[in-house]
Amino acid sequence: MSDLEGDVLSVGSTRDSGHEYIRIRGARKNNLRSINVDIPKRQLTVFTGVSGSGKSSLVFGTIAAESRRLINETYDAFIQGFMPSMPRPEVESLEGLTAAIIIDQERMSPNPRSTVGTVTDVNSMLRTLFSRFAEPQIGSPQAYSFNVASASGSGTLTKGDGTQKAAGFSITGGMCLRCQGRGQINAIDITQLVDETKSLSQGAITIPGYKAGGWSVRFYTDSGFFDPDKPVMEYTAQERHDLYYREPGKVKIGGANMTFQGLVPSVKRSFLTKDREGMQPHIRAFVDRAVTFTRCPECTGTRLAQKTLASRIAGNNIAELCAMQISDLASWINELDAGAGHLRGAEPLLTALGDVLRHFTALGLGYLTLERSAGTLSGGEAQRIKMIRHLGSSLTDVTYVFDEPTIGLHPHDVERMNDLLLKLRDKGNTVLVVEHDPDVMAVADRIVDMGPAAGKWGGEIVYNGDFAGLRTSGTATGDHLEARQPIKQRPRPATGMIRIRGATRNNLRNVDIDIPQGVFVAVSGVAGSGKSSLIHGSLAEREGVVVVDQAPIRGSRRSNPATYTGLLDPIRKAFAKANGVRPALFSANSEGACPNCSGAGVVYQDLGIIAGISTVCEECQGKRFQPSVLEYTLGGLNIADVLATPVQQALEFFSGEGTGGAEAALPAAVSVLNRLRDVGLGYLTLGQPLSTLSGGERQRIKLAIEIGSEAEVLILDEPTSGLHLADTERMISMLETIVDLGRSVIVIEHHPDVISRADWVIDIGPGAGHDGGQVIFSGPPEDLLSASRSLTAAHLIRRR
Structure with missing residues (x-):
């Protein structure tokens, strides 16, 4: 490292301190209470705190949002006219911002032509390699693309002297014409x-x-x-x-x-x-x-034309390479001799390819294939795929913003994730991470802990310092860092068995397993080991089984927790009874809707080829209802006030213990609100659009509904995603209560506290992809500790 580089990266640089920090003054986005904070540049800062404490409002809603807005303003007026309008965040001042790159958990495009290979440009690199070094050579890189068809035609060529002559053109693409490149x-x-x-x-x-x-x-x-x-x-x-x-x-x-x-x-x-x-x-x-x-019988699912499939390097065509597990493809690339024969001169391309493929393995994604449809990736997988795009970037002195990058990762893989976050920092970038995992906090240069609680009870910085100081800070995060769930010593006895025989979905190796009923079962293993293939592939469709996952909740942008859970129905009826009017008046989707925005609270403008924009309705100021409807009250609140109330506060109101007194008592609402609170969503407002919820929040709102169902078996997919350590403890207790009521709970989970508290653990592995797919342990959690092949066991032992 040069002396100059060392100066850039040093924490104690003597450079003007005004340029070494992102300075925030008076941040009031959502629940933030006029926050003032200086965040060091070119360091790794982790933001933590209970769910709903204000972490995302500070990092995404303030810092990243203002950076994006300012960048958009650098474009000329013509281009800005085609871009969505971005309001300035609620903050008094923001100084020292750099360009922000957000790496979130939004799932990738469901377009079936998008694959892991196309979205990471690995396919592009492979196509270039084949176009130069494959035998027989068949043309340019597009000859190896399943998204480009072959075509020919004629046109007019204008020469440099202005004269014209007839000219033909030919496009030689690699698309299988029988299936149009879809396979x-x-x-x-x-x-x-x-x-x-x-x-x-x-x-x-x-x-x-x-x-x-x-x-x-x-x-x-x-x-x-x-x-x-x-x-x-x-x-x-x-x-x-x-x-x-x-x-x-x-x-x-x-x-x-x-x-x-x-x-x-x-x-x-x-x-x-x-x-x-x-x-x-x-x-x-x-x-x-x-x-x-x-x-497709023509291309046998490869999407490519026969001439493309006949072109090979070292015996493999491009479709066969895309079908390889990425960890195997990395080995294949590494073994090629770039100095011999027709591969002479391929070394730069092979080196670049090898570097990208190693990033996949380092991020715990070596089990994927390049042909995997991008739309089938989980939120966590999608986020790590996006991260790969930036690890090889030449950009420096930018701000990378991550949203819980350890979601979906086994503890074994978190250490490698940390190494890559530090690598981004050491290139001279500012890395901001919203995260709950103590292993990520431990490598951070700075911890900003938000709290003290969620929603209106949060929005403050309760600690700002290093990891060592956090342990003794007295905050909810600090208090739970040392907490360890003891391994369950007296597991519940099973009331029966669910038998699975000959499971072969994806990488499963003809698995036979008996899953105990009437108990709390944790299914563990590294990412890609086969956990979801076993449980979703063999149990999800059985009668009496309900799956509670993190998939987007189907519904319109008008949907919110009150409508989705059915909570709004008793509330509307209570308002109607108290005021002697029709219940439909208290629905923003019916008679009570503001006529200007049709009850949406915002006015949408469809801009056609680019993203539309929305502005708060000027008539109702975002309250969604006609002014006459807001004159009707229940316990002193109108319907818009109720929808703006957090679950925890609404629980007090409708229990008759809040400001509304006995007039507001509504037992039907209390039962739903209790379940929402118990799954850790006490901070959500009743009217928050479902489209704004994270994957973990979506799963927990589904769980709040299913708790009240009669399903015999509940399957949950990583229910601790997005949960603070304190909220995880509450989640585990709630799942234990469900089992005590006579139901079976099966949880696909990496969190060691969940595994420790289970009655029965099924560990899949030992590795990912073709290195996994086997049951390497099935039994009580205490016996798991002696399973020598289990990476889960190794991590549990280290935590004891």
């Missing part, structure tokens, strides 16, 4: 598209979105090809062909030239260009019953 072909069951006993006017078309009288159906009724009042079963052969299979073409509809096409090509264009997992539930149900997918 699958589909067959559509036309009986699921039309009820042939009806006419078009009577609603014969049963495809979602095709309503009689609507524009989608008018394309058919007004096309002139059919009698709209004749039952489809009476159509001629030509009419049937036109209805189902006619290729796109221009016709006069309503006096205008419009493109008409049959229902089958329409369904393919409208529904089958999207990933199934990204569809709304009713669309997914339609596709599942109407479409059959099979592997």
Whole structure:
């Protein structure tokens, strides 16, 4: 390292201190209480605190948001006109900001053409390698791309002297034309598209979105090809062909030239260009019953043309490399001799490829394949994939912002994650991490602990210093750092067994396992070992089993905890009874809605090709209701006040112990609010849009609903995600209570405290991908400690 570099990285630099800190004064975003704080640049700072304490409001809602806004303002007015408007965060002053790069847990695009290889540019590097060094050579890098079709044509070439001549062009892509580069072909069951006993006017078309009288159906009724009042079963052969299979073409509809096409090509264009997992539930149900997918017989699922598959390096074509486990691909690249034969000169490319693939392994993602669809990655996997993009970046002196990067990681992999965070810091960057894991806190240069509690009881900095000082700080975080859940000594006896035989999903190796019922079961193992494949693949569809995962909650942007849990129904009825009016008045989706924003609280502007923008409604100021509705009260609060109330405060209000007194007592609301509080969501306001919830919060709100169900078996996928150490303890106690009531709880989990408190542990491994897929331990947690092949056991022993 040069002397200059050392000066840049040193904590005690003598440089003007005004440029060495991000200075925040008077931050009031959400629950922040006019916070003042100086955050050192070019260091690793971890922000912790109980869920809802204000960490994200400070890091994402203030620092990152203002950095993004200021960068957008550097573009000229024309470009800014096409960009979403970003309001200035609620803060008095912010100094010392650098460009912020946010690496969050948002899932990746469900586009089926996006794969792990395409989103990380590894595919691009492989295509370049093959275009230069494969045998036989077949053309440029696009000849190895399944997203580029071969095409040819003619046009006009303008020469330098201004003269023109006819010229041909040819694009040689690698796409398999049979499946259009998707690897699958589909067959559509036309009986699921039309009820042939009806006419078009009577609603014969049963495809979602095709309503009689609507524009989608008018394309058919007004096309002139059919009698709209004749039952489809009476159509001629030509009419049937036109209805189902006619290729796109221009016709006069309503006096205008419009493109008409049959229902089958329409369904393919409208529904089958999207990933199934990204569809709304009713669309997914339609596709599942109407479409059959099979592997393309032409390319055998590789997506590539035969000429592309015939081009090889060291015996492998590009599809075979993309199908390899990434850890194996890294070894294959490393073993190539770049100085021999036709590979002479490939060394720079091979080195760059090897570096990127090693990042995958270092982040615990070596079990993935490059052909894996990006839309199937979990939030944690997606975040680590995004991190890979930046590890090789030449950018320095930027601010990297991470949202709980250890989610989905086994403790064995957290150390490697820490090394990469430190590597980003040591390149001269500022690294800000919102995190609950003590192992990440331990390597931080600075800890900023938020609290003292959540929601309106938080929003303050309760500690700002190093990790050693945090231990004795007296904060909720500091007090729980030394806490260790003891290994359960007297586990509950099983009341029965759930038998799984011959499980082979993904990497599972013909697994046979008996899962005890009536107890608390933890399923552990490193990321990619096969935990989810075993539990979701073998149990999720069984009768009496409910899965509570972190998938996005299906619903509109109007949905909130009150509507999703059913809590709003008794509240609306209570308001109606107290005021002698209709319950519909207290619904922002019905009679009581503000007419200007239709009850959304914001006005959306669709900008077409780019992201739309939203502004707070000027009429209702975001309260969503008509002014006349807000004159009605219950216990002194109007309906907008109630929806702005946190769960914990609402619990006091509706129990009759708060400011509303006995008038506000509502037992039906209290039972739901109790469950929301018990799953650690006491800080959420009743009207917070569900679209703003994290994956962990989404899972816990689902759990709050399912606690009240009659399901015999609850399956939870990493329920401690996003939970503070104190909230994790409460979560474990709640799960124990569920088991005590006679139900079975199966938890896929990495957290050592959860594993220690389980009655039975099933450890999958020993490694990830093809190095896993086996049950290496099944028994009480105390016996796990002697399982020599278990990385989970090794970590539990270190914590004792």
